[in-house]
Amino acid sequence: MTPFKAYLIDQQDGATVSRFVTMTEEQLDPGEVTIKVAYSSVNYKDALAATGKGRIIRRFPCVGGIDLCGTVVNSSDARFKEGDEVIATSYDLGVAHHGGYAEYARVPADWVVPLPQGLSLFDAMALGTAGYTAALGVVRMEDNGLRPENGKVIVSGATGGVGSIAIDILARLGYHVVALTGKAAESDYLKHLGAKEVLLRSSLDLSKIRPLDKGLWAGAVDNLGGEVLAWMASTMRQNGTIASIGLAAGMSFNATVAPFILRGVSLLGVDSAYTAMATRRKVWQRLATDMRPQHLHEMTHTVKFDDLPPLFEEFIAARVRGRHVVEIGG
Ligand SMILES: NC(=O)c1ccc[n+]([C@@H]2O[C@H](COP(=O)([O-])OP(=O)(O)OC[C@H]3O[C@@H](n4cnc5c(N)ncnc54)[C@H](OP(=O)(O)O)[C@@H]3O)[C@@H](O)[C@H]2O)c1
Secondary structure (H helix, E strand, C coil): CCCEEEEEEEEECCEEEEEEEEECHHHCCCCCEEEEEEEEEECHHHHHHHHCCCCCCCCCCEECCCEEEEEEEEECCCCCCCCCEEEEECCCECCCECCCCECEEEECHHHEEECCCCCCHHHHHHHHHHHHHHHHHHHHHHHCCCCHHHCCEEEECCCCHHHHHHHHHHHHCCCCEEEEECCHHHHHHHHHHCCCEEEEHHHCCCCCCCCCCCCCEEEEEECCCHHHHHHHHHCEEEEEEEEECCCCCCCCCCCCCHHHHHCCCEEEECCCCCCCHHHHHHHHHHHHCCCCCCCCCCCEEEEEHHHCCCHHHHHHCCCCCCEEEEECCC
C-alpha cells in the first residue's frame, strides 16, 4: 500500500487541531479487514469531533469520520474477502479508532456489514449513521406498537440528516408526518420529502411547558433534546412513543413523569454506535428495501475530500440541510 491521504484530528495545548496528513499502512489501527475507502459522510457528531465543540474523540490523534464504505483489499477473517463491498459505521470509528476520512481503513471484522443488495456504495454513505439511526428509531417505535393508524408522528431537527431521512422513511411507511424545524424557508423541501405538515420551532412557547398538554402525537423522533424533548413528552397521546436520538439543542431533559405514568408514554433510547450485529444487519436490509428513502439522492450533497474542513462549522451553525457524502476514492 502506498502512503495515503487522511484527515487527522489531534490536540495541541488543549485545543483541537484537524488537518490533512499523509499516513502509511503501519499507522492504521489493528483489525482483520482492510478497506479501500470509497465514500465517507458528515454527521453532526463528525462536526463536534473535528471542531472540538463536543468531547467526542476518546483517543488523539484520530482520523475523523464515523462512517465509511468501500472495497475489501484484504481480510484475515473468513466472513470477508478481497473485492467485497462493505459498510462500517460507528463503534469506535472516528472516535477512538481511525475512521472514514482516509483513503484506507483497517477495522475489526465484527464492525463490518456487507453492502446490502440494492444499495450502491454511494447510497450507503448517503444513508450513513444518520440513515441507520433514523431507521433504527423507527424500528424501535414499531416494536413498541407504533402504527400509521395510531396518529401523527412528529420529527424534530427536520432538515438535518437524521430528520430528513426519518421523514422520508415514515412517509413511505404510510405515517402522517409533522416536521418540526427552525428553518422557515425549508418548508417546501420538507413537504417534498413527505411531511404532511411543517411546524416552526419559533411557533412553540417552550418557556411554559406543562406536565401534560393536549395530546397531539402518536410518535416522535427527537434529534434535539432539551426543551423540545420535554415539550414533546407533554404533548404525546395515550401510549405514544418517543425515539430519543439527538442533543443538537442540549443534553438536559427537564420534564415530569406525568406523560409516562398518566398516558403510558414510552421514551425509547436510540444508540446507533453499539447495536448488536444481528439488529444492525436487519436494519440495513430494511434500508435497502421497504425503508429505503425515496428522496435519498435529492437530499444528498457530494463533497470532495479536499472541501471537507469548512463544512464542519456549517453543521455546528445548523446551516446545512440533508446529507453530505464525502468522496474519498469513489
Ligand atoms: N443516538 C445516536 O446513536 C445518534 C446517531 C446519529 C445522530 N445522533 C444525534 O442526532 C442529532 C441529529 O444528527 P444529524 O447528523 O442529523 O445532525 P444535523 O444534520 O446537523 O441536523 C441537526 C438538525 O437539528 C437542528 N438543530 C441544529 N442545531 C440546533 C440548535 N442549536 N437548536 C435547535 N435545533 C438545532 C437543525 O434542524 P432544523 O433547522 O430543521 O430544526 C439541524 O439541521 C445530533 O444531535 C446527533 O448527535 C445520535
